[in-house]
Amino acid sequence: KVLITGGASGIGAACAAAFAAAGATVTVADLTAQGARKVAEPLGGIAVGVDLADPSFDAAALAADMDVIVNNAGIQHVSPVEDFPEEKFRLILALMLEAPFRLVRAALPHMYAGQWGRIVNISSVHGLRASAFKSAYVAAKHGLEGLSKTIALEGGPRGVTSNTICPAYVRTPPGGKAGRRPGTSPRHRGIRGDREDHAHRARRQAPHRALGGGRTGRLPVQPSDVLREWLVLQPRRRLVGKVTRLAALSGAA
Numbered sequence: 001k002v003l004i005t006g007g008a009s010g011i012g013a014a015c016a017a018a019f020a021a022a023g024a025t026v027t028v029a030d031l032t033a034q035g036a037r038k039v040a041e042p043l044g045g046i047a048v049g050v051d052l053a054d055p056s057f058d059a060a061a062l063a064a065d066m067d068v069i070v071n072n073a074g075i076q077h078v079s080p081v082e083d084f085p086e087e088k089f090r091l092i093l094a095l096m097l098e099a100p101f102r103l104v105r106a107a108l109p110h111m112y113a114g115q116w117g118r119i120v121n122i123s124s125v126h127g128l129r130a131s132a133f134k135s136a137y138v139a140a141k142h143g144l145e146g147l148s149k150t151i152a153l154e155g156g157p158r159g160v161t162s163n164t165i166c167p168a169y170v171r172t173p174p175g176g177k178a179g180r181r182p183g184t185s186p187r188h189r190g191i192r193g194d195r196e197d198h199a200h201r202a203r204r205q206a207p208h209r210a211l212g213g214g215r216t217g218r219l220p221v222q223p224s225d226v227l228r229e230w231l232v233l234q235p236r237r238r239l240v241g242k243v244t245r246l247a248a249l250s251g252a253a
Contacts, residue, residue: 003027003066003103005052006073008035011122011167015070016043029062029073052099053091059102066107067114071100071144072122078133089136096140101147108160117160121148125168 002019006012007028016026016039026045030036033049040047050057052073063069074096077088104119111117126134127141144164151162 001025001027001066002068002070003029003063003107004070004072005029005099005103007070008032008039012070012072013039015072015120016040016045019068020045024068027062027066053095055094055098057099059099059106063103063107065110067111067116068118068120069100069103069107070120070122071103073099074122074137074140076134076137080133081135084135089139092136093140093143096137097143097147100144104147104151104162108155111155111160112158115159117155119148119151119155119160119162121145121162121164123148123164123166125166127164127166 002016002024004012004015004019004026007016007026008030012028012030016028020026020043026040026043027048028036028040028043028045029048029050029052030039031049031051033047036047036049039045048062050062075092077084077092079085079088100121107117121144123144124137124141126138127145130138148162148164151160155162
């Protein structure tokens with residue numbers, strides 16, 4: 001059984017399709033049940049509408065019997081720190097850091113009982129380095145990296161692995177052209193009235209480069225590329241605490 005959060009589109013939908021193709025029973029969780037159903041029903045999966053930022057959501061009901069959890073749900077908000085709304089900061093950390101903690105916490109007893117479990121955290125290059133005007137997103141992704149490594153240390157000896165994948169720009173609603181939401185999409189919500197995000201300006205003005213200084217190749221990457229990177233690593237059964245930097249298909253970013 002596999003739980004995928006933020007599964008109604010983009011990376012989450014690609015993960016659901018890949019796991020279903022491998023024979024897993026997928027539960028697609030998203031903010032709206034309608035969006036989750038569009039992905040889950042063709043795959044023979046289960047759709048759940050849930051607000052993961054709501055502290056009252058039932059983590060045990062959602063995750064207690066899961067063998068694999070893919071923590072993917074996330075949003076973006078772009079603003080200078082001095083202007084960043086406190087409620088938006090809290091929302092992003094609740095959704096992208098606290099919710100993964102609660103879901104994994106609920107699932108671990110079942111995984112430990114079976115001496116097998118997989119935690120896949122979809123992080124970002126922003127989990128490895130900072131970017132101006134994205135304080136909440138960067139803080140949440142850095143926190144997710146630390147949480148994943150802690151789970152890996154605790155769970156590895158008991159058959160549970162925890163790893164993160166850190167994509168560069170991916171063709172998804174928060175980082176692409178589709179599904180923009182005012183105030184959350186970096187291309188829609190600009191800096192100080194400018195409707196274009198600084199990162200997109202920088203991408204036009206300078207070559208794309210990996211963190212190590214090399215070119216990242218094709219950007220943005222496709223959602224299906226992200227899970228493929230994790231699947232490549234699975235034969236290494238004892239792999240825990242891995243941070244996979246993904247730019248295009250090279251893994252170089």
